[in-house]
Amino acid sequence: MERRYAVGIDLGGTNVRAALGDDRGNVLARVEERTERRRGPEGIVKQLARMVLAVTSELGLERIEGVGVASAGTLDPERKIIKVFANLPFNEIPIVDPLERELKVPVKLLNDCSTAVVGEKTFGAGRDFENLVYITISTGIGGGVYVDGHLLFGKDGNAHEVGHMTIDMEGRLLCGCGKRGHWEAYCSGENIPNYARLLLHGREEEFEESMLSKIVGGDIRNLTAKSIYDAAKLGDPLSLRIVEHVGRANAIGFSNVVNLYDPELITVGGTVALKNPRLVIEPIRKHLPEYALNRVPEIMITPLGGDAVLYGALAIVFKEVV
Numbered sequence: 001m002e003r004r005y006a007v008g009i010d011l012g013g014t015n016v017r018a019a020l021g022d023d024r025g026n027v028l029a030r031v032e033e034r035t036e037r038r039r040g041p042e043g044i045v046k047q048l049a050r051m052v053l054a055v056t057s058e059l060g061l062e063r064i065e066g067v068g069v070a071s072a073g074t075l076d077p078e079r080k081i082i083k084v085f086a087n088l089p090f091n092e093i094p095i096v097d098p099l100e101r102e103l104k105v106p107v108k109l110l111n112d113c114s115t116a117v118v119g120e121k122t123f124g125a126g127r128d129f130e131n132l133v134y135i136t137i138s139t140g141i142g143g144g145v146y147v148d149g150h151l152l153f154g155k156d157g158n159a160h161e162v163g164h165m166t167i168d169m170e171g172r173l174l175c176g177c178g179k180r181g182h183w184e185a186y187c188s189g190e191n192i193p194n195y196a197r198l199l200l201h202g203r204e205e206e207f208e209e210s211m212l213s214k215i216v217g218g219d220i221r222n223l224t225a226k227s228i229y230d231a232a233k234l235g236d237p238l239s240l241r242i243v244e245h246v247g248r249a250n251a252i253g254f255s256n257v258v259n260l261y262d263p264e265l266i267t268v269g270g271t272v273a274l275k276n277p278r279l280v281i282e283p284i285r286k287h288l289p290e291y292a293l294n295r296v297p298e299i300m301i302t303p304l305g306g307d308a309v310l311y312g313a314l315a316i317v318f319k320e321v322v
């Protein structure tokens with residue numbers, strides 16, 4: 001059978017990546033750049049078009065079936081425009097129409113976590129599963145979901161903002177979205193330090209004597225998710241306790257996902273999980289049965305690593321999901 005080709009784009013607030021690939025999951029060329037934030041929506045479209053031309057320069061643009069764009073942020077109801085995107089100084093980024101005009105190939109747009117679960121189902125660990133969830137634990141927390149073989153969208157394609165489910169009714173921590181008590185406010189890479197400071201409140205002496213304190217120069221304000229996981233890996237008891245608390249909060253988030261969607265498999269990606277696979281996954285596996293009503297699914301790090309979104313962006317061109 002003849003090979004089919006597409007370009008997938010993973011558009012994030014900091015970096016944008018584009019890859020030329022085929023329908024068997026082979027990546028043939030790829031480029032990565034800082035996201036063009038200074039030239040308005042047109043600047044981003046021009047950047048994407050340029051990157052598509054770069055990765056197709058050898059094969060030829062006319063050989064690809066289309067371009068799949070996976071974006072951070074939320075989309076409009078038609079899934080053609082990015083509405084809210086990583087605190088950029090402009091509100092809307094029309095993607096599909098201007099990019100199709102520029103490149104003269106079909107363009108599809110989907111949010112990044114939905115795209116990642118399509119990547120998992122097409123090229124990753126989810127090939128044999130009809131009920132599948134992908135969760136990213138990165139700067140934020142997000143998810144993509146298949147139930148009975150159907151990708152779930154929601155009315156605007158923005159379903160499964162799982163990071164913003166409430167896991168703490170006391171609302172002790174404020175989420176980046178402005179609401180209190182959300183999962184992401186406790187367990188995302190950005191917010192794990194806030195949760196750590198909450199846990200360490202009144203335990204300053206213990207902190208001062210810890211290895212974690214040495215790593216961050218004695219200043220609790222300098223905590224990062226990386227410093228906490230690094231200290232935990234070195235056996236620092238205080239950091240291991242923080243990691244355990246984060247893991248329990250993650251287990252509550254995962255249990256809600258399990259109770260809602262009843263997946264057979266949950267794959268996990270995102271920087272925090274990929275860099276600390278054991279310290280992230282094991283506490284979730286351990287505590288999940290305490291909270292899940294439904295049968296506990298298999299939970300594993302995505303075999304697609306940091307490329308789950310990029311593979312998904314290729315897959316949405318080949319598959320009729322969008």
Ligand SMILES: [Zn+2]
Binds near residue numbers: 163164178179184
């Ligand atoms: Zn939130």
